[in-house]
Amino acid sequence: MSMVSQLLEATIQAGTPILYATLGEIVAERSGVLNLGVEGMMIVGALAGFAVSYTTGNPWLGVFAAGLAGMLLASVHGTVCLVFQGNQVVSGLALTIFGVGLANFLGAPLVGVTTAGFSNAPIPILESIPVLGRALFSHDVLVYISFALPLLLWLFLERTSLGLSLRSAGQNPEASAAVGLNPVAMRWLGTLTGGFLAGVGGAYLSLAATHMWTNSMTAGRGWIAVALVIFAFWRPGRAIFGAYLFGAAMSLQLRLQAMGANVPSSFLHMLPYALTVLVLVVSGVRGRGRAAPAALGVNIEPSE
Amino acid sequence: MLGFKPVRRRDPLPWGSFLVFAGALALCLAISELLLVLQGKPLFQGLYLLWDGGFAHGYSLEDTVIKAMPIYLCALGVAVSFRMQIWNIGAEGQFAMGAIGATWAALNFSGLPAWMLLPLMLCGAALTGGLWALFPALLRVRYGVNEIIVTLMGNYIAILVLDYLVYGPWKDPVSFGFPMTPEFTDAAIIGLLPGTRIHWGIAICLGVSFLLWVFLRRTRLGYELKASGEGVKPALYAHMPYAGLVMLVMTLCGVLAGWAGAMEASATVNRLQPSIMVGYGYTAVVVAWLARLRISSIAFYSFLLAGLRVGVENLQLELQVPAAFGGILEGSLLLTVLAGQFFEKYKLVPARGGKNA
Numbered sequence: 001m002s003m004v005s006q007l008l009e010a011t012i013q014a015g016t017p018i019l020y021a022t023l024g025e026i027v028a029e030r031s032g033v034l035n036l037g038v039e040g041m042m043i044v045g046a047l048a049g050f051a052v053s054y055t056t057g058n059p060w061l062g063v064f065a066a067g068l069a070g071m072l073l074a075s076v077h078g079t080v081c082l083v084f085q086g087n088q089v090v091s092g093l094a095l096t097i098f099g100v101g102l103a104n105f106l107g108a109p110l111v112g113v114t115t116a117g118f119s120n121a122p123i124p125i126l127e128s129i130p131v132l133g134r135a136l137f138s139h140d141v142l143v144y145i146s147f148a149l150p151l152l153l154w155l156f157l158e159r160t161s162l163g164l165s166l167r168s169a170g171q172n173p174e175a176s177a178a179v180g181l182n183p184v185a186m187r188w189l190g191t192l193t194g195g196f197l198a199g200v201g202g203a204y205l206s207l208a209a210t211h212m213w214t215n216s217m218t219a220g221r222g223w224i225a226v227a228l229v230i231f232a233f234w235r236p237g238r239a240i241f242g243a244y245l246f247g248a249a250m251s252l253q254l255r256l257q258a259m260g261a262n263v264p265s266s267f268l269h270m271l272p273y274a275l276t277v278l279v280l281v282v283s284g285v286r287g288r289g290r291a292a293p294a295a296l297g298v299n300i301e302p303s304e
Numbered sequence: 305m306l307g308f309k310p311v312r313r314r315d316p317l318p319w320g321s322f323l324v325f326a327g328a329l330a331l332c333l334a335i336s337e338l339l340l341v342l343q344g345k346p347l348f349q350g351l352y353l354l355w356d357g358g359f360a361h362g363y364s365l366e367d368t369v370i371k372a373m374p375i376y377l378c379a380l381g382v383a384v385s386f387r388m389q390i391w392n393i394g395a396e397g398q399f400a401m402g403a404i405g406a407t408w409a410a411l412n413f414s415g416l417p418a419w420m421l422l423p424l425m426l427c428g429a430a431l432t433g434g435l436w437a438l439f440p441a442l443l444r445v446r447y448g449v450n451e452i453i454v455t456l457m458g459n460y461i462a463i464l465v466l467d468y469l470v471y472g473p474w475k476d477p478v479s480f481g482f483p484m485t486p487e488f489t490d491a492a493i494i495g496l497l498p499g500t501r502i503h504w505g506i507a508i509c510l511g512v513s514f515l516l517w518v519f520l521r522r523t524r525l526g527y528e529l530k531a532s533g534e535g536v537k538p539a540l541y542a543h544m545p546y547a548g549l550v551m552l553v554m555t556l557c558g559v560l561a562g563w564a565g566a567m568e569a570s571a572t573v574n575r576l577q578p579s580i581m582v583g584y585g586y587t588a589v590v591v592a593w594l595a596r597l598r599i600s601s602i603a604f605y606s607f608l609l610a611g612l613r614v615g616v617e618n619l620q621l622e623l624q625v626p627a628a629f630g631g632i633l634e635g636s637l638l639l640t641v642l643a644g645q646f647f648e649k650y651k652l653v654p655a656r657g658g659k660n661a
Contacts, residue, residue: 102628
């Protein structure tokens, strides 16, 4: 097996949890809700997925539970911001503080055990394509789902009336309400979908990438996902590039460490975080902040 | 909303912010109690230990004051930047950088007397903490880069820099492999107030409060800063140097958080080691918002959340509750206060005639 193929395979595996979370946050932000709680939702998902898979022995139940747990946390953000008009930035931050605390608190007894989780399910024929076959088609099922997801979300956002309604809640909720749509309901839909996908992204870490639960195992990936939404200009398709760019940085960092590179490990660990800043600067220089939904982060005041 | 309809209050709810905070605190303690009971801990013992550990007697109050000081310094900076709608979440990293700057001075000029070395350490901390905060400010004003994420990434990076130093070049050769620098010389340690365990850092806190008050109330720049709290557009209409203010505020925040880090390294652990990073920078965000970004309220909320932190340590010790419990308390308190603020502006009246918007 070639080195390139191995590195590509590791890149996709490391990028997958970030891809799920980024796609989820794209849907939330397109509906106008800025949810900075992604890190919290991811880690709660990682714990719920692991705990359910560990007790039932069924990884699919685990993934579903992870999605629900992410959604439950997202509904706290929805309640604070969509019902009680709380500040979206601060609520998201609080959600992360709360979620990380909750997961580390409830997860304490599970540190040190392992569960079967997902194993690789190579796709027959496709797997034998030289170089790319191994890199793309020798993964677990969650990776294959993540290949299809950007297309599905794109179709939903751009080609369905529900997607149009959701986007209008993020662009101009007053106009949206004026033509008889329900922007608040659309924001709930975006927030909950975002929470579900962030939870699944977290579960990927505890059920596929590793088969265990460790404290603070998301290690900032949720924040990277928030940054990638800006890099992706709020488009599901572009999220793929961003997520795999980070996957590459993370697997390269591990590879260099394993090879005993003459660089202190602290500096290697910095790579993804420094890359996030770089990616934001590049997006900033190209001036695409304007691609943001016009009403992103602005609450819809209750009508009287 | 479930048969009720929000109606905007004509006058703000009297005692609104107090009522909201009291309600939120009660709700958050109820959630915590529920979690403890579900974990099989005895009823109400957890809440008692929380109170007992943080506030009940002189020894615990001293602990609370010691923890309140770094939170207070970080929260002042965070609040001033939040007022400008600059979402600086980087106090944690600026704190780490400040501790690094102070340690650099303490290790390299250990021969100096205290009256020269301590100010030098504070200068070092101001420089490293301030520059660390200036970088995201520059990116923000120059390229419009989102400061929330850059300051957050800065936190992760700063902590890794700290790790690198204490595992590598600054490691104490006789530490038996523990990641820590050599212990500071006496001249580099901020001393204690006679008869207490509280260190003279409290004088730094008081000095900073006074200077900040003078700056915000008595100088033109401070006035502009307060005025630009309304956001970027009003500031620009009034021809204020918005970009300059952003850089000033962020640097100020970095200097204050840096001093908090220097205080922790010098007075509390007497050396640089990874355990000084306990999340004061994130608690400062909670404090700043609970205080409604009012400088005058920050001391009270710093004290309160420091007490909760000490209380959680007590819980850890007595009931083997994980330290992460503190995050649950802080996060749920902030979330409930955010939701509760709704009732200061609106009241719910029963909706007449079926469904409502």
